[in-house]
Amino acid sequence: MMQYFAEPAIHSWIDLETLLRDYELGLVVVAGGDDTTGSRPVQWVHSTDLTDPTPFLTPRTVLLTTGAQFKGTLGIRAAEAYVSRLVAAGTTALGVGVGIRWDRIPPTLVEACEHLGLPLIRVPYDTPFIAITRAAARLIDAAVHAQNLDRLSQSHGQGSRSSSLARSEAALATATLRLLMAGHRGLADQVAGPLFPRLPRGQVSVVALPGIQPGLDLEDLGDGTAAGVVDGRLLIVCEPAQIPAVKRLARGIPGGLSERGSLDDLVELVAQADRALEHALAQERSDEPGAAAGRGGAEGSGSGSQPRPGAGGSPGTANRIVEYRPAMHAGLLQLIGESQDARRRASGFLSPVRSHDQKHGDEIERSLEAWLRHNGQLSPAAEELAIHRHTLRSRIRTAASLLQRDIDSPDTRSELWTALRIAARSPAAPR
Numbered sequence: 302m303m304q305y306f307a308e309p310a311i312h313s314w315i316d317l318e319t320l321l322r323d324y325e326l327g328l329v330v331v332a333g334g335d336d337t338t339g340s341r342p343v344q345w346v347h348s349t350d351l352t353d354p355t356p357f358l359t360p361r362t363v364l365l366t367t368g369a370q371f372k373g374t375l376g377i378r379a380a381e382a383y384v385s386r387l388v389a390a391g392t393t394a395l396g397v398g399v400g401i402r403w404d405r406i407p408p409t410l411v412e413a414c415e416h417l418g419l420p421l422i423r424v425p426y427d428t429p430f431i432a433i434t435r436a437a438a439r440l441i442d443a444a445v446h447a448q449n450l451d452r453l454s455q456s457h458g459q460g461s462r463s464s465s466l467a468r469s470e471a472a473l474a475t476a477t478l479r480l481l482m483a484g485h486r487g488l489a490d491q492v493a494g495p496l497f498p499r500l501p502r503g504q505v506s507v508v509a510l511p512g513i514q515p516g517l518d519l520e521d522l523g524d525g526t527a528a529g530v531v532d533g534r535l536l537i538v539c540e541p542a543q544i545p546a547v548k549r550l551a552r553g554i555p556g557g558l559s560e561r562g563s564l565d566d567l568v569e570l571v572a573q574a575d576r577a578l579e580h581a582l583a584q585e586r587s588d589e590p591g592a593a594a595g596r597g598g599a600e601g602s603g604s605g606s607q608p609r610p611g612a613g614g615s616p617g618t619a620n621r622i623v624e625y626r627p628a629m630h631a632g633l634l635q636l637i638g639e640s641q642d643a644r645r646r647a648s649g650f651l652s653p654v655r656s657h658d659q660k661h662g663d664e665i666e667r668s669l670e671a672w673l674r675h676n677g678q679l680s681p682a683a684e685e686l687a688i689h690r691h692t693l694r695s696r697i698r699t700a701a702s703l704l705q706r707d708i709d710s711p712d713t714r715s716e717l718w719t720a721l722r723i724a725a726r727s728p729a730a731p732r
Contacts, residue, residue: 314344332421333414348430360391368402380413400426475529499524507559509574510535555581556622573625581623647720653703668696
């Protein structure tokens with residue numbers, strides 16, 4: 302008889318019948334079955350050809366084997382000894398793959414399983430053992446998920462009704478915000494009705510926060526605000542007087558704050574807040590322990606900077622909302638060019654070329670820029686410069702010699718183009 306073991310509160314297994322019903326596997330019980338076979342628990346499926354696998358088995362396992370461990374003809378004593386060990390270990394069933402070691406399951410093994418009450422399953426040649434393991438894992442995971450849902454519904458009781466109301470209220474808030482963004486302010490006021498604070502009027506700003514923030518109590522914001530989850534991020538539209546309250550509410554959460562504008566500009570303000578949020582999240586990813594001290598404070602808006610050592614506060618409570626700046630739309634090169642260190646490095650990188658041009662009255666830098674702008678093609682770049690292509694080739698070779706870099710390397714070309722663009726924006730860039 303199979304031993305019984307203590308059952309946890311959540312059953313992380315399925316009935317054997319559930320696995321047998323997966324018709325794609327083609328599993329058939331050929332011996333050892335009775336009225337209780339289908340209800341036997343399956344907690345895992347394992348395959349092995351060891352003569353004694355029991356030291357490595359856990360109860361409620363379906364064991365799969367090809368029979369390769371048995372040399373010659375399988376006698377009844379060897380078969381009964383093998384099956385007895387499996388029964389003692391709490392094995393749920395034994396599956397034998399046919400067509401590999403045996404064309405059909407040996408009668409001695411069938412007799413032993415029938416005698417000892419261990420379900421014997423015939424596994425077709427076309428069914429890989431891994432397919433059975435994966436199917437069992439999928440079915441077990443689905444069963445555990447269903448049990449968790451049942452437990453939640455039973456334990457919450459009236460709380461589930463409150464949760465449904467909260468979700469409905471959140472959906473209504475999001476619908477109201479979408480109406481505002483679509484320009485239907487009158488309809489938004491009607492939908493909001495007495496359920497929400499007065500919607501914002503006049504000049505407004507938008508705050509974008511990542512994902513859903515269940516810990517935020519948006520009801521604390523009061524009149525002049527509208528909030529909702531739109532496309533996976535939390536948007537808060539507020540009047541200027543409410544911005545400090547929003548920042549306090551979102552303390553410790555990275556976010557983006559738009560410029561001020563009218564409700565007619567709401568779509569653009571949302572785009573600004575999203576762009577600022579991207580910068581806040583990028584800054585969040587780059588901030589590692591001790592990084593803020595090494596930087597000596599973040600560059601840019603004071604509202605988006607991290608606290609400096611000794612300034613009070615902690616990363617978990619600091620204001621991490623980044624205010625939108627028009628430069629955020631200028632692209633990566635613009636952002637790099639705002640760094641004083643990047644400008645200094647660009648100038649140093651181009652210094653040999655510029656010194657050569659000044660000393661010899663040459664135009665290596667200008668030629669390099671045209672050549673890179675035409676993706677390294679000599680003919681169109683030479684035509685733009687009004688010089689012969691051989692002259693341009695000579696200048697490119699001179700540049701490579703001055704820079705002591707492989708001018709054909711994609712990394713060198715990228716670095717050189719970046720340096721040229723940054724230097725072009727520098728007010729003191731010599732030409």
